[in-house]
Amino acid sequence: MRGNFAKITKILSAGVVAAGLLASASARAAEDTIKVGILHSLSGTMAISETTLKDVMLMLIDEQNAKGGLLGKKLEAVVVDPASNWPLFAEKARELISKDKVAAVFGCWTSVSRKSVLPVFSELDNILFYPVQYEGEESERNVFYTGAAPNQQAIPAVDYLMSADGGSVKRWVLEGTDYVYPRTTNKILEAYLKAKGVPAEDIMVNYTPFGFSDWQTEVSAIKKFGSAGKKTAVVSTVNGDANVPFYKELGNQGIKAEDIPVMAFSVGEEELAGLDTGPLVGHLAAWNYFESVDTPANKKFIDDWHKFIKNDKRTTNDPMEAHYIGFNMWVKAVEKAGTTDPDKVIDAMVGVSVPNLTGGYSTMMPNHHITKPVLIGEIQADGQFETVSQTPGLVMGDEWSDYLPDSKDLISDWRAPLSCGNFNVKTGKCGGKGTN
Amino acid sequence: MLLLRAIGLMFLLTMASLLPSKAAEADLRATIAKFADASGFSATEAVVRELTASGDPAVERPLSALADGNLYIRKSDSQVFVGKEAGDGIELLDPLSGEKAADAAKTDLTKIKVNNGLRRTIRDALGTLTLRAKDASARLAAAMTMFKTPDAANIEPLDAAIAAETDPGVKTLFEQARAASVLVSDKPEADKLAAIPIIAARGDRDALSLLTSVDANAQGAVKDAANAAIGHINSKLALWDAGQNIWYGISLGSVLLLAAIGLAITFGVMGVINMAHGEMVMLGAYTTFVVQQVIRTSFPGLFDWSLVIALPLAFLVAGLVGLAIERGIIRFLYGRPLETLLATWGVSLILQQAVRTIFGPTNQEVGNPSWMSGSFDVGQLAITWNRLWILVFALAVFAVLLYVMKRTPWGLQMRAVTANRRMAASMGIRTPWVDALTFALGSGIAGIAGVALSQIDNVSPNLGRGYIIDSFMVVVFGGVGNLWGTLVGAFSLGIVNKFLEPYAGAVLGKIVVLVLIILFIQKRPRGLFALKGRAVEA
Numbered sequence: 001m002r003g004n005f006a007k008i009t010k011i012l013s014a015g016v017v018a019a020g021l022l023a024s025a026s027a028r029a030a031e032d033t034i035k036v037g038i039l040h041s042l043s044g045t046m047a048i049s050e051t052t053l054k055d056v057m058l059m060l061i062d063e064q065n066a067k068g069g070l071l072g073k074k075l076e077a078v079v080v081d082p083a084s085n086w087p088l089f090a091e092k093a094r095e096l097i098s099k100d101k102v103a104a105v106f107g108c109w110t111s112v113s114r115k116s117v118l119p120v121f122s123e124l125d126n127i128l129f130y131p132v133q134y135e136g137e138e139s140e141r142n143v144f145y146t147g148a149a150p151n152q153q154a155i156p157a158v159d160y161l162m163s164a165d166g167g168s169v170k171r172w173v174l175e176g177t178d179y180v181y182p183r184t185t186n187k188i189l190e191a192y193l194k195a196k197g198v199p200a201e202d203i204m205v206n207y208t209p210f211g212f213s214d215w216q217t218e219v220s221a222i223k224k225f226g227s228a229g230k231k232t233a234v235v236s237t238v239n240g241d242a243n244v245p246f247y248k249e250l251g252n253q254g255i256k257a258e259d260i261p262v263m264a265f266s267v268g269e270e271e272l273a274g275l276d277t278g279p280l281v282g283h284l285a286a287w288n289y290f291e292s293v294d295t296p297a298n299k300k301f302i303d304d305w306h307k308f309i310k311n312d313k314r315t316t317n318d319p320m321e322a323h324y325i326g327f328n329m330w331v332k333a334v335e336k337a338g339t340t341d342p343d344k345v346i347d348a349m350v351g352v353s354v355p356n357l358t359g360g361y362s363t364m365m366p367n368h369h370i371t372k373p374v375l376i377g378e379i380q381a382d383g384q385f386e387t388v389s390q391t392p393g394l395v396m397g398d399e400w401s402d403y404l405p406d407s408k409d410l411i412s413d414w415r416a417p418l419s420c421g422n423f424n425v426k427t428g429k430c431g432g433k434g435t436n
Numbered sequence: 437m438l439l440l441r442a443i444g445l446m447f448l449l450t451m452a453s454l455l456p457s458k459a460a461e462a463d464l465r466a467t468i469a470k471f472a473d474a475s476g477f478s479a480t481e482a483v484v485r486e487l488t489a490s491g492d493p494a495v496e497r498p499l500s501a502l503a504d505g506n507l508y509i510r511k512s513d514s515q516v517f518v519g520k521e522a523g524d525g526i527e528l529l530d531p532l533s534g535e536k537a538a539d540a541a542k543t544d545l546t547k548i549k550v551n552n553g554l555r556r557t558i559r560d561a562l563g564t565l566t567l568r569a570k571d572a573s574a575r576l577a578a579a580m581t582m583f584k585t586p587d588a589a590n591i592e593p594l595d596a597a598i599a600a601e602t603d604p605g606v607k608t609l610f611e612q613a614r615a616a617s618v619l620v621s622d623k624p625e626a627d628k629l630a631a632i633p634i635i636a637a638r639g640d641r642d643a644l645s646l647l648t649s650v651d652a653n654a655q656g657a658v659k660d661a662a663n664a665a666i667g668h669i670n671s672k673l674a675l676w677d678a679g680q681n682i683w684y685g686i687s688l689g690s691v692l693l694l695a696a697i698g699l700a701i702t703f704g705v706m707g708v709i710n711m712a713h714g715e716m717v718m719l720g721a722y723t724t725f726v727v728q729q730v731i732r733t734s735f736p737g738l739f740d741w742s743l744v745i746a747l748p749l750a751f752l753v754a755g756l757v758g759l760a761i762e763r764g765i766i767r768f769l770y771g772r773p774l775e776t777l778l779a780t781w782g783v784s785l786i787l788q789q790a791v792r793t794i795f796g797p798t799n800q801e802v803g804n805p806s807w808m809s810g811s812f813d814v815g816q817l818a819i820t821w822n823r824l825w826i827l828v829f830a831l832a833v834f835a836v837l838l839y840v841m842k843r844t845p846w847g848l849q850m851r852a853v854t855a856n857r858r859m860a861a862s863m864g865i866r867t868p869w870v871d872a873l874t875f876a877l878g879s880g881i882a883g884i885a886g887v888a889l890s891q892i893d894n895v896s897p898n899l900g901r902g903y904i905i906d907s908f909m910v911v912v913f914g915g916v917g918n919l920w921g922t923l924v925g926a927f928s929l930g931i932v933n934k935f936l937e938p939y940a941g942a943v944l945g946k947i948v949v950l951v952l953i954i955l956f957i958q959k960r961p962r963g964l965f966a967l968k969g970r971a972v973e974a
Contacts, residue, residue: 043789045898047797165477165553178943208942211902213893214691216684216823217937227641229649244799244894252811252820258556259584276803281505282552378551380505388477388551 033076034069034340036061037096039107039117039128044084045211049240049319050109052270053131054079056320057106059308060327070334078102086116093117097124103340104129104330106323111135111180118143127342129330131322133265133287135184139399139412139421142342144349145369146326147319148288149397150188154235156374157263157286158189160389161233162196166376167261170230171202173222175238178207182237185265189235191403202230212242215249223253226260234262243267247280257282257378269315272383280379288358288372289321290385295359315383321357328354329364350415360394367412367421369397407432461532464490468498468531471507472514477551484554488561496565498531503558507531508545519545560585567597572606579609584642586613588621612638619650628658636665640816644669676816681934687823689930690830693923694889695903696910697833698882700922702758704911705854706874708766709777712784713907714900716879719757720750720886721895722791725800740805743887750883757787758879762872770871784900792897802890826888833881838919840877850874854917913953915963924964929953 038057040050061075069075078100082089089108096102097120104127108114111134121128121142133148161169172193176182186205193203204225206218226232238246243266250262263284269291272280291302301324306312329352334340337348353363362370371394377385400410400422410432412421420430467486474480484502487495501507501518508519508526517528517537526545528538550558563581566574575597582590594614601607615631632650635643644666651662695717702710727746731738738745761783769776804822811820841847852860853870861867886899893899906929914925929949936945960966 042797043792045901047792048799048896048898051797165551167552167556206941209946211898212942213902214684214688216687216820217681217934218942220680220684220818221938223641227645227648229645229647229652241799241894241896241898245892248804248822248892249820252809252822253818254811258552258559261552270798273798273801275799275801282555284552386505386549388549 033074034071034334035076035078035100035102037093037100037102037105037107038077038079039082039089039093039096039105040109041084042079042081045241046084046109046113049270052314052317053106053109053319053323055309056305056323057327059305060324062308063304064327064331070331071338071340082113086110086112089113090116090120093120093128094124097121097126102126103334103342104345106131106326108132109319114143125342127330127345129323129326131319131326133318135181136188136399136401137184137404137407139367139369139414141346141368141414141419141421143368144326144329144364145397145399146322146329148372148374149369149399150185150401151398152288152372152374152395153265153286154185154189155192156391156395157265157284157376158192158235160284160286160376161235161261161263165389167231167233169233169261170198171225171228171232172198172204173225173232173234174203174205175218175222175234175236176205176207177212177237177239177242178209179239182207182239185237186235188401188403191401195403208238208242210239210242212238213245215246216253219246219249219253219255222260223255226255232260234260236262236264237266238264239266240271243271244275247275247283250283251279257284263376268317268319269384270317272379273315275383277379277383278381281381283379284376284388285379285385286374286376287318287385288374289318289356290375290377290387291316292377292380292384292386293358293375295357297355297359298357301357325354325356325362325370329362329370333364346414347416362394365396366415367397367399368414369399371396460490460492461494464492464494464532468516469514471502471516471548472509474548477549477554480548480550481554481557484557484561488565491565493565493568494532496562497534499558499562499565501531502548502550503555503562505547505550507548508540509548510540511544511546516548517545519547556585560587564590564593567593567610568600572603575601575603575606576609579606579613582613583609583616583646586616586620586646588617588623590614590617591621591623616646619646625656625658628654629661632658632661632665636668639669639672641673644673673816679815680817681938682931683817683819685931685934686927687827687930688934689927690823690827691889691892692906692910692930693834693926694826694830694885695882696907696922696926697830697837697919698878698880698885699907700911700914700919701837701878701881702875703908704917704919704922705850706871706878707773707916708770708875709773709780710766710878711777711781711904712761712787712900713879713882714902714904715784715787716754716758716882716900717886717889717903718791718897718900719754719787720883721802721890721893721899722795722800722886723750723753723883724887724890725795725802725895728802739803740807742803743805743808743891746887747884750887751880752883754883754886755876755880758882759872759876761879762875766875767868767871784904788897788900795897797897800895802895804891808891822891826891829888833884834919834923837881841919846870846873909950909953911963913956913963915965918963918965921963921965 038054040054041047042051042054058077061077064070065074078096080092080096082092093105096105106129108117108130109132114130118140126142128143129146130143131146133153136149160166174186174189176186190203208218222234261284263286265286267285268287302316305316329349332352332354333345333348337344349364350366351364353361356362358373360373362372364370374391374395375387376389377387380386399412400407402408409424409426410422411425422432423430424432467483470483474483487499498507498518506519508517510517516531518531519526519528525539525541527536528540529535530537559581563578566578569575591614594610598607598610601610612634615634618627618631635646647662647666651659651666654662698716699713702708724746727749728742731742765779766776769779808822808825811818849865849870852865853867857867910925910929911922913929914921933945933949936948940948
């Protein structure tokens with residue numbers, strides 16, 4: 001009896017001590033560290049792409065801490081798993097901001113997850129860095145878009161295919177997965193191609209479901225469309241997982257890049273890693289970064305990444321560079337503002353310029369998009385891209401496409417007097433609506 | 437006389453290629469050296485053109501190396517070499533003779549960049565150079581390239597090549613290539629009119645493509661003739677298209693059959709709503725990956741056998757996991773379908789996350805053995821080897837399963853337990869073990885389906901997700917508890933789907949199929965082949 005009582009007291013007191021420790025630890029954390037939220041799916045369908053971004057954020061935070069942290073404090077990563085579940089993204093974002101009191105959040109991949117967290121970020125007034133190429137038609141005060149807008153990826157890619165170097169393409173297949181990014185991008189591209197004088201019968205648009213795996217009919221339709229005596233190319237916004245069977249079928253049906261090249265916007269080094277790239281040599285992709293870019297900054301980044309992830313076979317890709325740029329911009333803006341208060345940091349962000357990995361500087365523009373070079377690369381036998389064309393200068397992200405009737409009069413400027421994400425220059429009013 | 441001259445010419449050419457004169461070789465080397473200074477694709481292209489202008493067959497080696505991305509410049513002395521991967525470094529070969537010159541590390545070399553335009557130029561150039569190659573397949577390839585890129589300048593070399601050609605197949609192709617070149621040249625109308633039927637005789641998409649572009653630029657009789665030929669080819673191709681849809685439907689059906697056949701056992705025969713069925717397929721695919729990994733590192737010679745080796749292993753792995761699930765969870769839940777559904781759903785999430793933790797979330801590369809790559813033509817129908825083998829494999833699995841169910845004592849026990857559990861138990865059949873083994877069999881079959889599906893789909897933790905709904909659709913449509921129903925269900929769904937796809941698109945096609953199945957189930961709730969007897973009522 002006595003023994004039992006002693007045991008209970010011991011357990012109780014241990015519990016009290018532990019609770020006290022925990023409380024003091026969290027109190028100390030609140031004083032001494034700056035928390036950074038990481039909102040990427042670590043399970044579910046999107047884990048394939050997003051886990052890498054979580055890892056690269058942890059690496060960047062580690063490196064910053066090794067350099068002495070930020071404003072004299074250490075950075076602390078808070079990782080949550082929204083599990084590829086769009087409503088859960090909003091819940092987890094709320095948790096990060098209200099409960100963990102993070103200074104900024106780096107996260108989201110799909111457009112639908114971004115749309116799901118937008119209200120949370122504007123209500124609780126925090127900052128989201130969104131690192132993936134997207135369809136545009138959006139500009140929010142609380143979001144910084146470090147991925148490419150359509151004019152930083154799709155339009156230059158099509159320009160390249162139209163040029164003599166790209167093969168003077170006359171007929172176009174716009175092949176995409178059935179969701180908002182391909183649909184909007186293809187709408188912009190269709191309008192752009194028609195503005196360039198391509199007749200409607202030379203454009204074929206086709207959509208397939210998510211994770212589609214039986215591409216036989218689609219690929220033979222492409223073959224058929226391509227045998228009209230004019231140079232044909234495929235512009236692919238096919239998403240993630242569906243790409244592997246798509247390329248396998250292209251290879252098996254003998255469509256060579258010299259005859260019908262495929263220009264992809266969602267295929268990076270990571271997607272090619274699961275693929276035998278032999279039959280794909282020469283197919284194209286447009287990004288703002290390739291792992292193969294030969295600059296000292298990129299070499300260091302890749303080396304650091306391999307050391308951090310302890311696997312020198314892991315590739316780097318474009319969204320990783322976007323986080324690299326976004327994180328460094330945030331660090332610089334916080335240093336400039338002297339505080340992590342989101343309101344002040346948002347104002348300090350515009351105009352911040354940091355080196356990117358392709359040998360230049362990227363600058364945050366008033367529309368919360370950044371300037372980037374656009375690279376066109378051809379797939380090589382080793383699963384890497386070889387840059388075959390690069391825009392001469394940096395391209396500024398254009399959030400409201402000039403080729404869509406609904407959005408061509410809209411601009412965005414988050415600087416003091418205007419401070420509006422959808423200002424209509426025709427009517428002179430804030431509050432225009434884009435395509436989606 | 438012409439023949440004699442041609443033979444003489446060929447003899448001279450052969451002599452020239454055998455004994456390249458010192459001066460010519462020096463010239464070639466000087467030209468090849470220019471690659472080192474060529475910056476940009478247009479400069480490289482100029483050098484390529486200069487090389488082909490020499491007309492020397494010896495330039496084939498450096499040019500094809502360039503097209504394959506294997507031509508390198510050594511940084512130290514700007515010399516150009518053909519590179520061959522050798523371990524970590526690169527073996528440097530002389531660009532003309534192909535003899536080994538040196539070894540180098542990758543960092544000491546610059547690869548000469550090529551793009552699609554350059555590859556096209558080289559392909560065309562090699563076409564003219566390899567017209568007289570000794571190897572018939574090289575001549576065939578040359579003829580095909582020349583057909584696709586007709587050029588008036590090609591007529592003369594083709595005339596000579598036709599005269600010298602002995603292989604009838606290659607000769608026909610040469611004549612077609614010549615006809616194509618005639619059409620784009622400024623030869624008289626009569627020649628062009630004669631050329632059109634030669635091209636139309638091919639009857640394929642390449643011919644159609646060529647004739648369409650001729651049609652757009654020509655006038656008068658040539659335009660009419662081209663138009664008629666296009667109409668003829670189109671009506672023939674329409675028939676082939678229908679055949680193609682059937683083939684694609686059968687092929688999709690075989691994939692559905694493979695995915696669903698394990699479920700036909702666990703759900704169809706046992707009545708367990710097994711949401712983790714897709715994960716068994718995924719485990720099979722990962723087993724294939726592991727087998728290939730081991731083969732790649734330890735026994736590279738066995739790669740073509742990797743799938744055959746993976747099959748029994750995948751059956752064992754998925755079967756054992758299935759056995760564990762049945763013994764651990766499902767046996768407590770018989771007769772409670774809702775709980776089974778939730779529990780197996782949970783199991784599927786656990787399995788997915790476990791695989792994600794062990795192998796990482798990214799896709800794993802599963803290679804196609806050589807006998808599963810590429811395609812062959814039947815008329816105008818391109819049939820890919822991997823789809824054909826999967827069809828054969830699916831039918832084989834079905835046949836074996838049918839045999840096990842109908843002809844073996846174990847199958848008899850299985851059917852007895854399904855038909856009347858209590859009676860079977862009274863007859864001395866150990867029903868719990870029959871349940872466990874049946875579930876393991878269904879899971880194991882799903883595992884070997886995974887081996888086949890790894891050849892056409894991503895090997896990622898999400899692999900199973902894509903098949904679970906389709907599998908249930910097939911089993912329910914075909915009739916629960918009937919293997920033949922699964923077979924007919926899979927193929928009819930595949931064919932309907934593929935016939936709808938060209939008209940409705942892939943997204944709408946899927947929806948239409950789903951609506952059709954719902955309507956069908958309203959009419960025949962037990963599916964195509966309803967099982968009769970007491971089991972159904974129970």
